[in-house]
Amino acid sequence: MLKTSITTVALGLAALASAEQFDIEVGNTYYDPQFVFVQPGDTIRWFWAGGTHDAVSGDSCGSQDGLFDSGTISSQFQEYEWTVPADAPSVIEYFCSRGGHCTSGNQFGALLQGNGVIHEVTTNGFAFDPPQITVAPGDTIIWIHGGGSHSVTFGSDCVSDGGLNETLNNVNPSIIWQVPESAAGTTQNYFCAPHCGFGMEGSIEIIGGDDDCYGDTDGNGTINVDDLLGLLGQYGGDCSAGCSGDFDDDNDVDVDDLLGLLGVFGTNCP
Numbered sequence: 577m578l579k580t581s582i583t584t585v586a587l588g589l590a591a592l593a594s595a596e597q598f599d600i601e602v603g604n605t606y607y608d609p610q611f612v613f614v615q616p617g618d619t620i621r622w623f624w625a626g627g628t629h630d631a632v633s634g635d636s637c638g639s640q641d642g643l644f645d646s647g648t649i650s651s652q653f654q655e656y657e658w659t660v661p662a663d664a665p666s667v668i669e670y671f672c673s674r675g676g677h678c679t680s681g682n683q684f685g686a687l688l689q690g691n692g693v694i695h696e697v698t699t700n701g702f703a704f705d706p707p708q709i710t711v712a713p714g715d716t717i718i719w720i721h722g723g724g725s726h727s728v729t730f731g732s733d734c735v736s737d738g739g740l741n742e743t744l745n746n747v748n749p750s751i752i753w754q755v756p757e758s759a760a761g762t763t764q765n766y767f768c769a770p771h772c773g774f775g776m777e778g779s780i781e782i783i784g785g786d787d788d789c790y791g792d793t794d795g796n797g798t799i800n801v802d803d804l805l806g807l808l809g810q811y812g813g814d815c816s817a818g819c820s821g822d823f824d825d826d827n828d829v830d831v832d833d834l835l836g837l838l839g840v841f842g843t844n845c846p
Contacts, residue, residue, distance in 0.1 A: 601625045602649050605672070605681025611694055611718060614687045616662045622646055624654040629672045629683065631656060636748040637671050637678035644670070660687065667752050679746045686752060688716055693839040697778065698722040699744060702771045704778040710823065710832055712783050712790065712839040713757040721749040725770065732765040734772035741769075760784025783823065783836060789845035791837040793820040797845045799837065807837055 595617035601608040603625040614620065622631045628650040633643035643664075646656035660668075668687040677683040688694070692714035698705050699722040711717060719728050721744050728751045730739030742751045759782045768776040783790035791799040793806035807821035810829040815822045821829040823836050 595619065597621060599623060600631075600685070602629050602631065602672075603627065605677045605683040607631070607672075607683065607685040610685045611716075612685075612687055613690055613694075614660050615689060616660050616664055618660045619657055620660070620687065621655055621657045622649055624649050624651060629674055629677060631670050631685075632673045633668060633670045635669045637684070638673065638747070640673075643668065664689070666690070666754060669750070669752070678749065682721065682749055684749055686718070686750070688752070688754070690714055690716060690754060692716060692755070693835055694718060695835075696720055699724060699726050699768075702768075702774040702776045704768075704776065707778045708781070709778075710781045710783060710836050711755050712836060713755050713760045715755045715839055717753045717755065717780065719744055719751040721745060726776070727769040728766055729769045729772075730764060730766045732767075734767055734769075736769075739764075740766070744768075755780075755782055757784075783840070790823050791840045791843075792845055795820075799840050799843050799845075804837060804841070807833060 597619045598612050598614060598621070600612065600620060600622045602622050604627045607622070612620070628648060630649055631644070631646040632640050633645070634640045644658045647653065649656055666689045670685055671678040672683040692712060695709050695711055695715060695717045697709065697717065698720045704719070709717070725743070725745040727741065727743050729736050729741045731737040740751070740753055742748065744751055761784050762782050764780040764782065766778050766780070789797070791803055793803040807829060810819045810821040811834070813819070813829060815827050815829060819829050821833055823833045
């Protein structure tokens with residue numbers, strides 16, 4: 577029992593030693609930054625920049641889960657601090673409950689445990705924008721409501737595969753999926769259930785797997801600065817004959833390849 581208690585205290589002290597503070601600006605129907613990677617022990621400070629708002633935890637507008645409630649954030653009450661607890665969920669969504677700011681102004685955000693890359697996909701009419709993305713295990717994908725009433729439904733040819741299936745509308749303005757390690761080396765297709773017949777589909781290429789060493793432009797088994805320089809040397813060039821930096825195989829080296837490399841920077845190939 578004593579050994580367990582000492583270990584627990586040591587882990588707690590280690591978390592406190594590495595804890596950070598993140599400042600989030602609260603303005604007229606926005607949070608900036610909207611999405612932040614955090615870990616237990618970190619302190620989040622929401623500070624006023626205009627209007628009258630709050631920050632209330634919950635996974636959709638008006639659906640409070642009781643994890644935190646800032647109360648009024650205004651010119652009179654200018655900030656609120658909250659420390660991420662040890663048992664916090666990996667995704668902590670929150671919103672402004674004042675004056676329809678969440679449903680009409682898209683004033684919502686999330687605290688995410690992890691250190692990958694955040695990929696945002698927005699609905700645009702009857703389309704997902706962008707429709708195809710390349711990600712790595714540990715990355716986070718956030719679908720953001722851009723109008724209308726849609727869904728993000730995993731599957732192909734308008735048939736659900738039994739995975740993620742959530743509504744995306746002004747009441748539930750974001751859907752967050754953290755890419756699991758088990759998905760490495762696969763492609764996850766998805767669609768909007770109400771509008772799949774209009775071609776509203778998307779796909780997620782997930783790098784990794786035993787036969788894949790995404791980001792290793794020089795083939796030495798480690799993703800490091802040499803690979804980054806190799807990619808930058810090919811950036812925007814002609815890849816019709818193939819480029820080692822064209823990780824997503826779309827025949828050019830662009831920002832998607834750069835973000836993908838940065839997401840696996842410092843890792844070794846399997």
